[in-house]
Amino acid sequence: MLEKALKGSKNYWLLLVALLAIIGIGFATYMDQFTFGLGITGMSRDVSWGFYIAQFTFLVGVAAGGVMLVLPYYLHDFKKFGRITILGEFLAVAACSMCMLFIVADMGVPNRVGNVFLNATPNSVLLWDATVLNVYLILNIVIGWKLLEAERNNVKPAGWLKPLIYLSIPFAFGIHTVTAFLYAGLPGRGFWLTAVLAPRFLASAFAAGPSFLILLCFIVRKFTKFDPGIDAMRALMRIITYALIANVFFFLCEIFTVFYSGIPSHMDHIKYLFVGYHGHAALVPWMWTSMFLMFSAIGLLLFPKIRNNEKAMPFLCIMVFIGTWIDKGLGMMSGGFVPSPMHKYTEFIPTLKEIIISVGIYGVGFLILAVLYKIAISVKVDAE
Amino acid sequence: MKNNRRDFLKIAGVAAIGAAVKPATSAYAIGEQFVPEGQAENKSSVKKATKWGVVIDTNKLTKELMHKISKACHLEHNVPDEKNIENEDHRNPNHEIKWIWGEEFKHAFTDKTDRYLADKFEHIEIPVLCNHCVNPSCVKACPTKATFSREDGIVLMDFHRCIGCRFCMAACPFGSRSFNFKDPRPGIKKHNKKFPTRMKGVVEKCNLCAERLAVGKNPVCMEVSEGAITIGDLENETSDFRKLLKDNYTIRRKQSLGTEPSVYYIV
Numbered sequence: 155m156l157e158k159a160l161k162g163s164k165n166y167w168l169l170l171v172a173l174l175a176i177i178g179i180g181f182a183t184y185m186d187q188f189t190f191g192l193g194i195t196g197m198s199r200d201v202s203w204g205f206y207i208a209q210f211t212f213l214v215g216v217a218a219g220g221v222m223l224v225l226p227y228y229l230h231d232f233k234k235f236g237r238i239t240i241l242g243e244f245l246a247v248a249a250c251s252m253c254m255l256f257i258v259a260d261m262g263v264p265n266r267v268g269n270v271f272l273n274a275t276p277n278s279v280l281l282w283d284a285t286v287l288n289v290y291l292i293l294n295i296v297i298g299w300k301l302l303e304a305e306r307n308n309v310k311p312a313g314w315l316k317p318l319i320y321l322s323i324p325f326a327f328g329i330h331t332v333t334a335f336l337y338a339g340l341p342g343r344g345f346w347l348t349a350v351l352a353p354r355f356l357a358s359a360f361a362a363g364p365s366f367l368i369l370l371c372f373i374v375r376k377f378t379k380f381d382p383g384i385d386a387m388r389a390l391m392r393i394i395t396y397a398l399i400a401n402v403f404f405f406l407c408e409i410f411t412v413f414y415s416g417i418p419s420h421m422d423h424i425k426y427l428f429v430g431y432h433g434h435a436a437l438v439p440w441m442w443t444s445m446f447l448m449f450s451a452i453g454l455l456l457f458p459k460i461r462n463n464e465k466a467m468p469f470l471c472i473m474v475f476i477g478t479w480i481d482k483g484l485g486m487m488s489g490g491f492v493p494s495p496m497h498k499y500t501e502f503i504p505t506l507k508e509i510i511i512s513v514g515i516y517g518v519g520f521l522i523l524a525v526l527y528k529i530a531i532s533v534k535v536d537a538e
Numbered sequence: 539m540k541n542n543r544r545d546f547l548k549i550a551g552v553a554a555i556g557a558a559v560k561p562a563t564s565a566y567a568i569g570e571q572f573v574p575e576g577q578a579e580n581k582s583s584v585k586k587a588t589k590w591g592v593v594i595d596t597n598k599l600t601k602e603l604m605h606k607i608s609k610a611c612h613l614e615h616n617v618p619d620e621k622n623i624e625n626e627d628h629r630n631p632n633h634e635i636k637w638i639w640g641e642e643f644k645h646a647f648t649d650k651t652d653r654y655l656a657d658k659f660e661h662i663e664i665p666v667l668c669n670h671c672v673n674p675s676c677v678k679a680c681p682t683k684a685t686f687s688r689e690d691g692i693v694l695m696d697f698h699r700c701i702g703c704r705f706c707m708a709a710c711p712f713g714s715r716s717f718n719f720k721d722p723r724p725g726i727k728k729h730n731k732k733f734p735t736r737m738k739g740v741v742e743k744c745n746l747c748a749e750r751l752a753v754g755k756n757p758v759c760m761e762v763s764e765g766a767i768t769i770g771d772l773e774n775e776t777s778d779f780r781k782l783l784k785d786n787y788t789i790r791r792k793q794s795l796g797t798e799p800s801v802y803y804i805v
Contacts, residue, residue, distance in 0.1 A: 191721065192720075192738075198630075198633065198719075199632060199635075200713070202708060261701055262702015262703070262717065262718070263739040267701060269682040273682040273683050273699065275681050275682060277678050278681040279679070279705075280679070280705055337708075340708055340711075341711045342675075342710075342711020342792060343711070419648070490708075495648070495713040496666075497644070497648045500632060
């Protein structure tokens with residue numbers, strides 16, 4: 155099937171060349187980091203995880219979001235998703251790959267990455283996160299590829315695929331739960347030390363992942379002969395509505411517990427994010443933008459007329475995607491580290507180099523996505 | 539890097555290699571520290587304890603003394619100073635590496651902040667360092683066992699195993715850990731050849747002078763502290779060290795988190 159990726163329109167090749175250029179610039183900048191060290195980033199002694207780990211966390215959610223197609227189709231026999239589960243699986247592959255790259259980009263000594271498995275330490279959540287992510291990646295590659303192959307050959311998928319598909323469902327929940335456990339088990343980091351963190355992560359993932367999928371569906375519909383089906387997209391919109399409400403609900407639960415109990419070590423982080431502290435307020439406008447986007451998106455999504463309107467859908471999806479990205483891709487890290495354990499306010503602002511490297515990694519993800527979607531859509535168009 | 543490692547292996551010898559492969563098995567395995575072969579083993583002069591602890595008498599502290607302690611430790615352990623870096627563009631106070639340093643009372647004891655704090659604390663800085671916790675959250679978090687608890691309670695780092703993921707820094711509730719955001723060597727003015735320098739990309743922190751205890755010496759901070767800092771065996775009930783704890787009321791940092799710090803402050 156790989157040959158499908160090698161035959162494409164001029165636009166397809168232009169896209170790949172553009173992505174390769176972005177990756178090239180990102181890689182060159184990464185070499186700078188590789189030589190000098192993580193000092194080229196905005197991270198500091200106090201904010202020791204920054205933009206990379208935030209992107210990793212957000213993308214784990216996008217990867218897990220694909221399960222919102224797989225679960226209804228395989229567990230509830232929701233037929234409308236049948237045509238596009240492959241899009242969810244391949245999105246998971248691209249997102250997982252980006253996660254791994256962000257982890258490597260964040261390492262002080264990346265050439266020692268093998269130590270995580272050579273000296274496997276079961277009490278470290280990081281080992282389990284690396285494990286579930288790798289398994290989920292492999293599951294999605296195998297499942298996506300084999301299902302597509304069966305479709306191309308016009309045969310029934312192999313019987314052994316079913317158990318793997320069922321297994322991929324708890325793994326989708328697993329990757330994001332374990333990622334939340336990286337943070338939620340640390341003493342002295344009041345912002346993360348909450349049992350609602352994993353549920354919150356999942357809810358925001360099931361809003362962000364499907365909104366990105368719908369945007370991809372629009373792109374696919376516009377630029378290829380394959381139509382993912384408006385009914386499937388509308389069903390996804392409904393899922394986004396529920397997930398986004400759950401996300402905001404969990405956030406408000408957190409706000410209640412933190413502010414009604416009034417424990418300073420839990421309040422200070424949220425106060426820093428939303429009102430700032432003595433002039434330290436880099437994230438204040440971002441956080442309110444995120445809140446505005448999420449709340450107004452809920453307001454609009456609640457109306458079926460708006461939610462199901464093809465013209466409104468992409469805008470709603472962009473609102474949800476950006477709103478959840480700010481929440482997790484910006485606020486989640488800084489919120490946890492500011493103030494520091496010594497109660498000092500060192501702010502985090504990513505450097506240009508850090509952003510270029512991140513964009514390069516997103517480039518790799520989109521390249522994987524473009525090639526896999528090209529293969530999938532070619533097979534589907536041929537079959538129809 | 540390669541040369542450093544080779545030089546180090548020559549001197550550290552079998553004992554330390556054994557420690558790197560299987561850390562925390564022997565009370566005298568000290569990780570990849572700089573102790574000549576044989577010297578760390580089976581000598582009566584080696585300082586031993588069932589559980590090492592530190593008592594800091596804040597009544598004996600002054601800002602000047604605090605500065606002296608910090609400087610002595612950092613010189614001994616080749617801890618870089620941003621001010622020493624020639625290239626101004628590479629200096630960044632946020633990249634600071636610290637093993638023991640002074641903090642205002644409210645920063646050292648964030649859960650004991652008090653509007654009506656005793657005057658004496660206005661004039662001193664509280665020394666903060668790795669607490670060598672009994673239940674260290676950094677050790678729990680480390681995915682490679684690069685940081686580990688030795689049997690005698692000292693929490694150590696294996697700089698050759700650390701992958702620089704900084705999970706330990708997120709896990710430490712005391713802010714005791716520093717990361718080498720860049721090559722530390724340009725920040726070292728006087729190189730102490732008896733202790734290894736680190737490379738960029740690894741985490742480091744106070745090691746309670748494990749390399750000095752192994753050859754019968756007291757930690758540097760204790761030596762220069764004019765009696766303000768004492769280390770000893772927490773489990774030895776008849777020791778002078780325990781007497782300090784019996785005679786004085788002490789507090790520890792963020793006790794409520796359950797990591798059981800081994801550093802006690804007489805206030």
